[in-house]
Amino acid sequence: xxxxxxxxxxxxxxxxxxxxxxxxxxxxxxxxxxxxxxxxxxxxxxxxxxxxxxxxxxxxxxxxxxxxxxxxxxxxxxxxxxxxxxxxxxxxxxxxxxxxxxxxxxxxxx
Amino acid sequence: xxxxxxxxxxxxxxxxxxxxxxxxxxxxxxxxxxxxxxxxxxxxxxxxxxxxxxxxxxxxxxxxxxxxxxxxxxxxxxxxxxxxxxxxxxxxxxxxxxxxxxxxxxxxxxxxxxxxx
Numbered sequence: 001x002x003x004x005x006x007x008x009x010x011x012x013x014x015x016x017x018x019x020x021x022x023x024x025x026x027x028x029x030x031x032x033x034x035x036x037x038x039x040x041x042x043x044x045x046x047x048x049x050x051x052x053x054x055x056x057x058x059x060x061x062x063x064x065x066x067x068x069x070x071x072x073x074x075x076x077x078x079x080x081x082x083x084x085x086x087x088x089x090x091x092x093x094x095x096x097x098x099x100x101x102x103x104x105x106x107x108x109x110x
Numbered sequence: 111x112x113x114x115x116x117x118x119x120x121x122x123x124x125x126x127x128x129x130x131x132x133x134x135x136x137x138x139x140x141x142x143x144x145x146x147x148x149x150x151x152x153x154x155x156x157x158x159x160x161x162x163x164x165x166x167x168x169x170x171x172x173x174x175x176x177x178x179x180x181x182x183x184x185x186x187x188x189x190x191x192x193x194x195x196x197x198x199x200x201x202x203x204x205x206x207x208x209x210x211x212x213x214x215x216x217x218x219x220x221x222x223x224x225x226x227x
Binding site: 033035040041042043044045048088090092097098099100101102103 | 143145150151152153154155158166168169201203214215216217218219220221223
């Protein structure tokens, strides 16, 4: 299956709640990145975590990386309606290219 | 510093026509990548280019698709004799450094949405 698989496929939460998305991958990596895509738009880079890092924060975002389990999680705290989007993880395990998962569709209800 | 520019944003072609998608990387970036996104899916790598060189085209379909990044001007993704299955969003990204160095962030353009009638 595709490297960089996210779960869940879709997530619906109330504004103010936390949202957690997971990503699994197959090969060794140098880094893992998370992107957001609003419907019909381009990708916005959220955060990059290197293989020697275990956790990284950026504003309301918290990313963890477990290289032994080949998995990462993205936590969005205190979600807002504007966080509604698709979220993708991408890994560089194959050299020149980023390999994306199918994404998690997050819907935040106000 | 303008971001990655892509044009056109939307392109409609009839089966059998040619589609040309253009990408101008961020200022100072000499590494360009093209990705394709089918509906409800993630992005899939197509090709990686540096100025005047194709470095990795492992994701390019064997026929009808070609890419270039000339010394002057934007990168071009060309699709000849388009078919309905080519309908997708095509994204370009650029980076400052060689991806082989690891930890290299790729900046994405807004994409070109190709519709083949």
